[in-house]
Structures are given as C-alpha cells and as structure tokens.
Amino acid sequence: MHTILLVEDDMKIATLLKELLERYDFRVVVEDGRGDVVAVFEETNPDVILLDVNLPKFDGFYWCRQLRMKTRAPILFISARVGEMDQVMALEYGADDYIVKPFQGAVVIAKIKSQIRRAYGTLSNETDERTVTKEGVTLYLDRYIVEYGEQSIELSKKEGLILEMLLTASPRIVSRGDLLERIWDDEAFVDENTLNVNITRVRKRLAEIGVAGLETVRGVGYKLVLEP
CATH class of the missing domain: 3.40.50.2300 (Response regulator)
Incomplete structure (x- = not known):
C-alpha cells in the first residue's frame, strides 16, 4: 500500500x-x-x-x-x-x-x-546508481549531484535534467526544442525566457566547481565542451 x-x-x-x-x-x-x-x-x-x-x-x-x-x-x-x-x-x-x-x-x-x-x-529497482560521466565530470542521475575533482554540488531537478542532456550529448549541440520537450513535455507551455534562466543557473552552478564550457549556439541551442 x-x-x-x-x-x-x-x-x-x-x-x-x-x-x-x-x-x-x-x-x-x-x-x-x-x-x-x-x-x-x-x-x-x-x-x-x-x-x-x-x-x-x-x-x-x-x-x-x-x-x-x-x-x-x-x-x-x-x-x-x-x-x-x-x-x-x-x-x-x-x-x-x-x-x-x-x-x-x-x-x-x-x-x-x-x-x-x-x-x-x-x-x-536497479542496485547501481545511474551516472553520466564525461571528462571527469560525473552527474548522479538519481540525486542530481554533480562532481568534478574533489568538489560536488546538488542541482535542482530542472538543472539536473538539463545537465544530463548536455553531458550525454557533449560536445554535440542540444537544440532548444529538444530541451523544452524533454524537460517540460510541452514546448508551448513554457515561456522562452524560462529556458534561458535555467541555462544561466546551470552555467553558474558548474562554475562553482570549476567546470566551464557551457556554450550558447545562437539560434540553435547549447553545447557543453569540456577540456580533456
């Protein structure tokens, strides 16, 4: 029950x-x-x-x-x-x-x-926690915690979902449409500025642990380019 x-x-x-x-x-x-x-x-x-x-x-x-x-x-x-x-x-x-x-x-x-x-x-029911890792950056998908080196931060659900898409695709571009559809289900429901605000938050959160490379591709979307 x-x-x-x-x-x-x-x-x-x-x-x-x-x-x-x-x-x-x-x-x-x-x-x-x-x-x-x-x-x-x-x-x-x-x-x-x-x-x-x-x-x-x-x-x-x-x-x-x-x-x-x-x-x-x-x-x-x-x-x-x-x-x-x-x-x-x-x-x-x-x-x-x-x-x-x-x-x-x-x-x-x-x-x-x-x-x-x-x-x-x-x-x-999976016993192993799901993660995405690229170039030393690890995102724990069940807790929305991101680690880099000796540092870690906890993200909000939306920030975690955005980073999951960007990290999985890195260094390829993720379109704005794909982000909106994956995270908010209905593109028409969300003001365009809402995605901009969340991308800014993700960029700032990554900077807190020394991760740079979240780039805006004007008119297309975003990509995360990490240093090897």
Whole structure:
C-alpha cells in the first residue's frame, strides 16, 4: 500500500480527497499546512506528496523546495490557482505535475498512479546508481549531484535534467526544442525566457566547481565542451 501525504488547509477538500484516495487503497496522511510539513514528511515517509499552493504558514512553493531537498518522491500540486506562472513555478521548484481545482477524481488517481509507476517501477529497482560521466565530470542521475575533482554540488531537478542532456550529448549541440520537450513535455507551455534562466543557473552552478564550457549556439541551442 502506497502512502500519500496530502497538504491541504481546506478540510472539506482534504476530506474529499482522502476518501477518494482511500477508495483506491492508498494510505493518506493529512497535514493542514499550519505545522512543519517537512517534519510530517520525515515521520510518515510517504511515496507521493500532494500540495496545495495557498497554505496558512508558508505557501506550497516553499514546502516543495524544502521537500525536494529531502526526497525524490513525486510531488504533485493540486490548486485553484490557474495562472501559467503558478504552474511554471511549481515545476521550477521541483514538482512533477500540477492539477487544477476543481479536479476530476479519475484524473487525480491517474496522475498519481502514473507518477508512482515512474518513481517506483522497474528502473527504480536497479542496485547501481545511474551516472553520466564525461571528462571527469560525473552527474548522479538519481540525486542530481554533480562532481568534478574533489568538489560536488546538488542541482535542482530542472538543472539536473538539463545537465544530463548536455553531458550525454557533449560536445554535440542540444537544440532548444529538444530541451523544452524533454524537460517540460510541452514546448508551448513554457515561456522562452524560462529556458534561458535555467541555462544561466546551470552555467553558474558548474562554475562553482570549476567546470566551464557551457556554450550558447545562437539560434540553435547549447553545447557543453569540456577540456580533456
């Protein structure tokens, strides 16, 4: 039985979701957002996290950032906020999906099951941690930690996905379209500037451990050229 941590301050919605999820044999832990969500996570060790955006103590974006530093478990926002930037921010902070209220129960269940398959399917049973290594730079794909020499840093999910594509292809060019499609699934959904911002972040993060060579190929995409 999979455990779901539901962070929702509207008790009517929380009760509705809890009853829905329990009908599909999920164990549900409800937190109203007034306490320490990270502490509840550590106590319950859930397989999936459902987060509202508007919460009484800190908003869902804050808790998403905190939780993502602790776990690779799927995080899904479920919120009445329908703005495009709300959805972009959720994904930027490490969420795996965004469900808009009012929601359809079947859609919620389908999205949760889909995330469970991705997170805990056959690939997750591999005993050896997956890595990509080029010219002394190693990216740990399950933790989004990049190492170079004696130094290492932890990346956000989006930064890790971008570096994975660039490192795997290096020194070949990765097009902007391929990056958008791989990382955000739907090119039309993301403002062009969002990718620029994330590339800048990756470049700065690599510089922190002495890795240079992330180049912009104007009008085409990006490439990572590493010194042998």
